[in-house]
Amino acid sequence: MAVAVKTSGGFCNAQQQWLHSTRDLFLYGYSHSNAKECKSKKTKRPASLRVKATSTKVELDFNDPSWKQKFQEDWDNRFNLPRITDIYDLKPRPTTFSLTKQRTPTGDEDSTPKDMWNGYVSNDDRALMKVIKYSSPTSAGAECIDPDCSWVEQWVHRAGPRKDIYYEPNEVKAAIVTCGGLCPGLNDVIRQVVFTLETYGVKNIVGIPFGFRGFYEKGLKEMPLSRNLVENINLAGGSFLGVSRGGPKTSEIVDSIQARRIDMLFVLGGNGTHAGANAIHDECRKRKLKVSVVAVPKTIDNDIPLMDKTFGFDTAVEEAQRAINSAYIEARSAYHGIGLVKLMGRSSGFIAMHASLSSGQVDVCLIPEVPFALDGEYGVLQHLEQLIKNTGFCVVCVAEAAGQELLQNSGATDASGNAILSDIGVHMQQKIKTHFKGIGVHADIKYIDPTYMVRACRANASDAILCTVLGQNAVHGAFAGFSGITSCICNTHYVYLPVTQVITAPKRVNHKGRMWHRCLTSTGQPDFR
Numbered sequence: 001m002a003v004a005v006k007t008s009g010g011f012c013n014a015q016q017q018w019l020h021s022t023r024d025l026f027l028y029g030y031s032h033s034n035a036k037e038c039k040s041k042k043t044k045r046p047a048s049l050r051v052k053a054t055s056t057k058v059e060l061d062f063n064d065p066s067w068k069q070k071f072q073e074d075w076d077n078r079f080n081l082p083r084i085t086d087i088y089d090l091k092p093r094p095t096t097f098s099l100t101k102q103r104t105p106t107g108d109e110d111s112t113p114k115d116m117w118n119g120y121v122s123n124d125d126r127a128l129m130k131v132i133k134y135s136s137p138t139s140a141g142a143e144c145i146d147p148d149c150s151w152v153e154q155w156v157h158r159a160g161p162r163k164d165i166y167y168e169p170n171e172v173k174a175a176i177v178t179c180g181g182l183c184p185g186l187n188d189v190i191r192q193v194v195f196t197l198e199t200y201g202v203k204n205i206v207g208i209p210f211g212f213r214g215f216y217e218k219g220l221k222e223m224p225l226s227r228n229l230v231e232n233i234n235l236a237g238g239s240f241l242g243v244s245r246g247g248p249k250t251s252e253i254v255d256s257i258q259a260r261r262i263d264m265l266f267v268l269g270g271n272g273t274h275a276g277a278n279a280i281h282d283e284c285r286k287r288k289l290k291v292s293v294v295a296v297p298k299t300i301d302n303d304i305p306l307m308d309k310t311f312g313f314d315t316a317v318e319e320a321q322r323a324i325n326s327a328y329i330e331a332r333s334a335y336h337g338i339g340l341v342k343l344m345g346r347s348s349g350f351i352a353m354h355a356s357l358s359s360g361q362v363d364v365c366l367i368p369e370v371p372f373a374l375d376g377e378y379g380v381l382q383h384l385e386q387l388i389k390n391t392g393f394c395v396v397c398v399a400e401a402a403g404q405e406l407l408q409n410s411g412a413t414d415a416s417g418n419a420i421l422s423d424i425g426v427h428m429q430q431k432i433k434t435h436f437k438g439i440g441v442h443a444d445i446k447y448i449d450p451t452y453m454v455r456a457c458r459a460n461a462s463d464a465i466l467c468t469v470l471g472q473n474a475v476h477g478a479f480a481g482f483s484g485i486t487s488c489i490c491n492t493h494y495v496y497l498p499v500t501q502v503i504t505a506p507k508r509v510n511h512k513g514r515m516w517h518r519c520l521t522s523t524g525q526p527d528f529r
């Protein structure tokens with residue numbers, strides 16, 4: 001859901017600068033420098049902030065003692081999970097997802113009376129999304145709603161199996177589709193979705209081949225799926241179903257869903273896929289179809305907002321640090337060796353930052369969120385010169401989206417409409433060569449671009465567990481009658497979020513947050529500007 005923020009008179013001069021987007025408001029709060037300015041003008045502050053959502057219109061005036069309550073009402077409204085009962089008058093039935101294989105507690109383990117224990121999640125259960133109480137907007141990484149950084153509880157819906165379900169399992173046709181680029185863990189999620197559907201009693205499970213294209217391209221047949229068939233697919237990387245970018249229009253996808261009589265659609269993908277899932281959900285509602293569309297956030301880039309991480313990210317970081325390790329060994333073994341590694345991340349530097357942190361071998365980490373100069377007194381090249389002089393070798397890790405403003409851009413896009421980036425790695429390699437040649441100092445540059453190697457691999461242990469839980473919860477969400485939701489992890493708890501809330505903008509590294517500062521402490525790099 002798009003949320004427009006309007007400001008009115010005299011709130012703070014810096015207001016336009018710090019409310020870059022609604023995402024800034026809800027995810028990052030005030031920027032430090034501007035927040036200081038706001039603080040200093042506190043007494044003059046009329047503090048009227050209008051938060052206008054497409055389905056709600058909330059006026060927030062921080063001088064109004066009930067502003068928190070208004071914020072929370074708006075929050076609850078935005079995070080309310082869409083359900084098929086919003087458009088259908090349906091009676092639930094008791095779930096067929098049995099927990100009885102587990103030994104029923106005797107009652108000795110805890111104080112729950114034996115006959116009241118059921119192991120299901122209530123629709124009223126919530127998880128707290130934010131747990132830090134920032135004392136002021138100037139605290140590192142502060143995410144504040146009002147200028148005083150007051151504590152406001154932000155609850156989201158807990159994921160898991162419900163006691164009541166809204167589908168007859170033996171009548172359900174469920175489909176799974178994997179979209180976008182590859183990501184470690186896709187097969188783990190497919191496998192768990194199939195296992196869990198079968199546990200409910202679903203017999204008709206199909207895979208849509210090659211992303212959204214599988215709904216449309218002639219010759220691409222849906223693939224019947226079963227526990228037997230998917231039992232071992234998690235042992236390999238990639239997607240058992242295949243992936244793709246681009247594809248048919250939403251209306252064509254929904255025509256196909258209707259023609260195939262699909263009741264539940266599990267959509268695995270990144271931010272583009274989530275936008276697609278949301279459009280499919282909306283179109284199904286418009287046509288009054290009883291279809292649950294449930295997404296599972298997949299992307300090595302970790303750029304989907306509000307959640308702790310997306311599956312595949314941990315594995316990509318682990319693979320990426322192998323490349324850094326090789327660059328380190330090459331650089332250290334060469335006379336005046338410079339190891340340069342370019343890592344993926346379409347619009348954010350999470351992989352580069354985390355791989356730099358985890359390897360501990362990086363002297364300079366460059367990400368798109370933090371602009372830098374290559375040339376000049378404070379530029380990267382000057383710093384490399386110093387490192388070579390002092391240590392004899394160094395390692396640079398650059399995110400693929402970093403420094404795009406230094407390069408010529410073709411303006412080209414891929415089939416999904418994503419911008420095709422210019423190659424910062426090759427550019428830096430050339431610049432470093434030219435620089436050292438120019439100053440007459442020998443430098444041996446070893447450039448490593450692991451590209452697809454960081455994602456065309458099997459999920460590591462932590463991703464495999466995440467995939468297992470997210471896949472199972474996706475099925476529980478569909479049976480509970482939710483649609484237009486995503487199954488994710490927030491603040492270490494497994495939750496459902498409305499897809500509308502995670503497609504506002506890509507999540508980016510907070511350059512004022514602790515993680516980036518930890519990375520700077522680790523590399524020891526200065527500001528390059």
Ligand SMILES: Nc1ncnc2c1ncn2[C@@H]1O[C@H](COP(=O)(O)OP(=O)(O)OP(=O)(O)O)[C@@H](O)[C@H]1O
Binds near residue numbers: 244270271272274
């Ligand atoms: N705004 C949108 N509305 C509807 N469909 C979309 C939208 N954006 C992308 N899609 C569709 O979603 C699919 C995947 O999108 P995209 O290629 O951007 O990958 P992604 O899901 O962001 O994953 P990755 O992290 O690998 O980039 C494509 O088939 C594309 O057509």
Ligand SMILES: O=P(O)(O)OC[C@H]1O[C@](O)(CO)[C@@H](O)[C@@H]1O
Binds near residue numbers: 245301346400414
């Ligand atoms: O698979 P493609 O189209 O080459 O896309 C590569 C892009 O996909 C990602 O792996 C995931 O979005 C990005 O890190 C990268 O920019």
Ligand SMILES: [Mg+2]
Binds near residue numbers: 180270271272346
């Ligand atoms: Mg994307």
